[in-house]
Amino acid sequence: MPMETSKQMTKAASKRATASVSKRMSHTVIEKWKDFSFAVPALLFMGVFLYYPLGYSIYLSFTNWNMTRPVKKFVGADNYTRLLSSPDFYHSLKVTFLYTFMDVVLTLAIGLLFALLLNVSSSRLFGFMRGVIFMPYYVSMVVAAMVFTWIYNGQYGLLNNVVSWFGMDPVEWLNNPSTALPALVAVSVWKGVGFAMILFIAGMRGIPAEYYEAASIDGASKFRQFRNITLPLLSPMTLFLVITSFISSMQVFQSIDVMTAGGPLKATNAIVYWIYTMAFSEFKTGRASALVMILFVIILLLTLVQFLVSRKKVHYEG
Amino acid sequence: MKDNYMAGSAKNRKAMMTLRIIGAVIVTLVMFFPVYWLLISAFKTQSEMRMAVPTFWPETFAWQNFAEAFRVIPYARYFGNTLLMAVGTIVLQLNVALMAAYAFAKGQFKGRDTLFLLVLAALIVPEQVIFVPVYVMMSKLDWLNTFWALIVPHGASAYAIFLLRQAFKSINNDVLEAARVDGAGRFSILYKLLFPMAMPTIVTMGVLIFISSWNSYFWPLIMTNNNDMRVLTVGIAMLRDSIAGNEAMFFNVIMASSVMAIIPIVVVFTVMQKHIVAAMANSTFK
Numbered sequence: 001m002p003m004e005t006s007k008q009m010t011k012a013a014s015k016r017a018t019a020s021v022s023k024r025m026s027h028t029v030i031e032k033w034k035d036f037s038f039a040v041p042a043l044l045f046m047g048v049f050l051y052y053p054l055g056y057s058i059y060l061s062f063t064n065w066n067m068t069r070p071v072k073k074f075v076g077a078d079n080y081t082r083l084l085s086s087p088d089f090y091h092s093l094k095v096t097f098l099y100t101f102m103d104v105v106l107t108l109a110i111g112l113l114f115a116l117l118l119n120v121s122s123s124r125l126f127g128f129m130r131g132v133i134f135m136p137y138y139v140s141m142v143v144a145a146m147v148f149t150w151i152y153n154g155q156y157g158l159l160n161n162v163v164s165w166f167g168m169d170p171v172e173w174l175n176n177p178s179t180a181l182p183a184l185v186a187v188s189v190w191k192g193v194g195f196a197m198i199l200f201i202a203g204m205r206g207i208p209a210e211y212y213e214a215a216s217i218d219g220a221s222k223f224r225q226f227r228n229i230t231l232p233l234l235s236p237m238t239l240f241l242v243i244t245s246f247i248s249s250m251q252v253f254q255s256i257d258v259m260t261a262g263g264p265l266k267a268t269n270a271i272v273y274w275i276y277t278m279a280f281s282e283f284k285t286g287r288a289s290a291l292v293m294i295l296f297v298i299i300l301l302l303t304l305v306q307f308l309v310s311r312k313k314v315h316y317e318g
Numbered sequence: 319m320k321d322n323y324m325a326g327s328a329k330n331r332k333a334m335m336t337l338r339i340i341g342a343v344i345v346t347l348v349m350f351f352p353v354y355w356l357l358i359s360a361f362k363t364q365s366e367m368r369m370a371v372p373t374f375w376p377e378t379f380a381w382q383n384f385a386e387a388f389r390v391i392p393y394a395r396y397f398g399n400t401l402l403m404a405v406g407t408i409v410l411q412l413n414v415a416l417m418a419a420y421a422f423a424k425g426q427f428k429g430r431d432t433l434f435l436l437v438l439a440a441l442i443v444p445e446q447v448i449f450v451p452v453y454v455m456m457s458k459l460d461w462l463n464t465f466w467a468l469i470v471p472h473g474a475s476a477y478a479i480f481l482l483r484q485a486f487k488s489i490n491n492d493v494l495e496a497a498r499v500d501g502a503g504r505f506s507i508l509y510k511l512l513f514p515m516a517m518p519t520i521v522t523m524g525v526l527i528f529i530s531s532w533n534s535y536f537w538p539l540i541m542t543n544n545n546d547m548r549v550l551t552v553g554i555a556m557l558r559d560s561i562a563g564n565e566a567m568f569f570n571v572i573m574a575s576s577v578m579a580i581i582p583i584v585v586v587f588t589v590m591q592k593h594i595v596a597a598m599a600n601s602t603f604k
Contacts, residue, residue, distance in 0.1 A: 034504060035425030039433060042418030045474035050440050053451035060450065067454075117342050125339070129346040131591050136349065138587050138594075140533035142551040143576040146558065147356045150569050158355065158372050190352060195598070202599035251444055254535045258555050272446050279450055280540070289450060296447050303442050 061289035068283060079290035088266075088274075089291075095181065096270040100249040102185045103192070108241055110189065111196025112234075116226070119201045130201075134194035141191065145258035148187045149174065152259075174260055177267035184255050184268060196241055203237035204230065236310060243306035247299050271295050360384070360573035367570050383574035390571060393578070395546060396553040399465075401582075403538070403549055404531040406469040408524050414474050415523070419482035420508045424494060434483070440476040449540055456541060467541040468549070472531075478523050481597070485519035486512055522593045525586055532583060550579040 061079055063072040083089045114133060120126040136144065151158045152173035160170040173183045207230065215225045253272045256262060262269040262277065271291065279288035359367070360383055361376040387393050421427075422434045452471050453462075461467040489512060497507050513520065535551040542548060548556065554575050557568075587594065 032425075032427040035421055036427040036430075038417040038421035038425060038504065038508075039430075041414045042437060042474045042479060043433065045414060046437060046440055046476075048455075049452060049471040049473065050443060050448060053448035053455070054443060056451035056454075057447055114345060117338060117345060120338070126342065129342050131588075132346050133349045134591075134595070135353070135584070135587060138529055138533070138583055139353070139580050140535070140551050140583070142533075142535055142555050143356070143580050144352070146554065146572055146576050147352045147359075149558070150359060150573065151352070151355060153569070156368055156372070161372055190349070194349070198595055198598055247444075251446060253446075257535075257539075258558070275446055285450060292447050292450070296444070299444060300442065 057289050057292055060286055061293050063286045065285045066283045067279070067285045072286075075286070079287045080294075083287065083290055083294070088269075091266060092269050092271050092274050095266075095268060096250060096252070099181055099185060099252055099268075099270055100246055102182065103188045103249040103252075104242060104245045106185065106189045107192040107196050107245055108238065111193045111241075112200050114193060114197040115200035115204060118197065119204055121205070130194075130197070134198055136191045137195045139191070141187075141254040142258055144187055144191055145255045148183070148190075149259050152183055175264050177265050180260050180264060180267050184252070184259060187255050187259075188249065188252070192245065196245070199237055199241055200234065203234045207233045239306065239309055243302055247302055250295065250299060356573055356576060359570055360577045362570050364568075364570060380570065383570045384578065386571045387575040387578065390568075391548075391553050391557055391575070392546065393553070393575065396548050396550045397578070399547060400532060400549040400551075400579075402465060403468045403534075404528050406465060407472050407531040408527045410469055410473050411475050411478055411527055412520065412524060415478035415482050416508060416513070416520075418474070418479045419486050420504070420512065422479070423483045423486035424491070437474070437476050437479055440474070441480075445536060449536070453540055463542050463544040463547045468538055472537075475527070478527065481519055481523060482516065485516040489515055518593065522590070522597045525590045525594060526597065528586060529583060550575075554579060 060072070062074055062076060064075045064078070065072040118126055118130050118133070154160065154170060154172035154175065157173070159173060164170065171179055173179045211229050211233075212225055215229060220228070251272050252270050253276065256268050256270060256273045257276070260268040262273050272295070275288050275291050275295070278284050278291065358374070358376055361379045361381070362373070362383075363376075363378065363380045366373060366377055366380075418437065422430060422437075456462050456467040456471075459466075461470075493511065493515075494507055497511050502511070533551065534549075535555070538549045539552050539555075542552070554572065557575060558572055
């Protein structure tokens with residue numbers, strides 16, 4: 001609402017300004033160009049390093065280029081049909097979605113629990129604890145991956161020591177196809193829950209206190225208040241978190257590169273890691289570009305869903 | 319009856335709060351544990367790293383692990399590279415964004431809002447979509463293994479432009495009009511008037527750019543392959559690859575390298591935490 005008023009005001013002001021200098025038409029034209037010129041650097045950077053490469057990627061996905069050859073042969077949809085008919089593609093897609101699903105569900109569920117537990121304003125202790133929980137979000141993924149690699153180490157790692165207390169045999173966490181992917185998820189969850197918690201708390205603080213007062217006068221239990229007030233009113237925030245975490249999980253790369261290199265037996269060969277090895281180790285640049293486009297389309301669809309749903313739900317915020 | 323109920327509920331509330339504090343402390347300790355493990359592992363000797371039962375406090379503090387990090391890889395060089403990349407990215411990205419935000423918030427020209435949408439659309443294009451063509455471009459320009467390749471492609475950030483535009487929009491036009499009447503040009507209005515007024519946003523922006531640049535991995539991994547041009551994240555990952563056969567021996571050195579690599583982030587984060595959290599919470603729906 002305030003944005004609109006300021007917009008109207010600027011419009012009115014600009015109308016007045018245009019009217020007063022209408023005699024010197026050329027002057028205002030120059031002024032407009034000068035205004036525009038300030039946007040030029042940004043537009044140039046975006047054009048050269050974003051929109052042009054985007055178009056070029058689309059073009060490459062229809063060629064058989066291998067990066068070392070100067071010649072690019074147009075092969076039509078060949079890259080796409082080959083990908084779509086290869087079991088490796090569906091395996092990679094499965095790995096990516098499995099990782100994403102586990103990551104998003106755990107990060108959000110634990111983040112929400114943490115938010116409920118730690119949403120105590122006007123307490124220095126709780127503020128400090130929230131800071132500690134949020135910190136992993138800003139620790140570099142490479143460092144996080146290193147610590148967890150060491151904790152997961154089959155011979156000397158802490159985790160095997162801990163499981164031995166319960167009488168379990170040691171596990172090569174990162175070299176075992178059934179544990180490698182969950183091991184990667186754990187790193188991402190550790191890094192991400194603080195962020196989810198912070199956003200959930202921001203959402204909770206936006207809920208008017210009167211709702212809870214009214215509910216407790218009506219004798220609603222804490223749990224019912226949570227289910228009938230907190231949860232529905234948090235839904236725009238939840239949706240935002242689901243979509244953004246989904247999109248970033250789909251692009252998991254760093255932890256795989258550092259911890260498993262796509263293995264063992266391709267158990268962690270998620271799409272972006274596969275794109276990377278396809279382009280830079282196998283030099284199948286055209287094929288890799290086609291895979292890039294498939295990933296991009298998935299991400300676009302998700303963004304579209306978010307846009308449509310959040311538009312519908314905008315009234316929730318009040 | 320009612321008094322009883324109230325007294326009971328006050329007691330209950332106190333008990334609940336105690337439980338809550340205990341729960342929160344446990345959660346915080348668990349979340350902090352990997353950082354703790356990183357710290358103490360950085361100080362352990364090689365033989366202590368290979369004990370059957372891991373120790374939770376180093377027997378002796380092996381400070382030489384940190385010196386070793388400098389010996390095994392050109393650590394100081396990587397640190398400098400990372401710092402230069404981060405600072406260069408901040409300077410370029412902020413200035414490009416300041417100008418664009420000024421044009422999109424206060425400028426009057428045809429197609430302004432359409433162009434702004436084009437800028438915003440960049441938010442949904444992931445790095446992986448553009449890295450191959452940019453890599454080819456950089457190699458044609460002979461920019462691979464230079465700071466140009468690390469900094470210039472990140473010149474325009476849709477996120478920075480968006481946030482600064484918001485900040486500029488909230489500044490009253492009368493102030494600008496007055497400056498204009500006094501004969502101030504666009505650059506002096508932007509840098510002498512708007513810049514200080516939008517200072518909180520600019521500082522937060524700078525911190526966020528610093529953190530994401532300092533932690534970046536994918537981009538420097540692809541744009542550099544020369545040993546002298548590595549940044550810390552890539553250097554540490556390489557350190558691990560080079561000793562993969564003998565991991566447990568050297569993990570203390572890797573941990574020491576990692577500890578030094580996250581110090582700038584932890585410092586910046588601790589000082590700026592409030593601003594960062596506010597920026598995070600604000601950027602969600604708008």
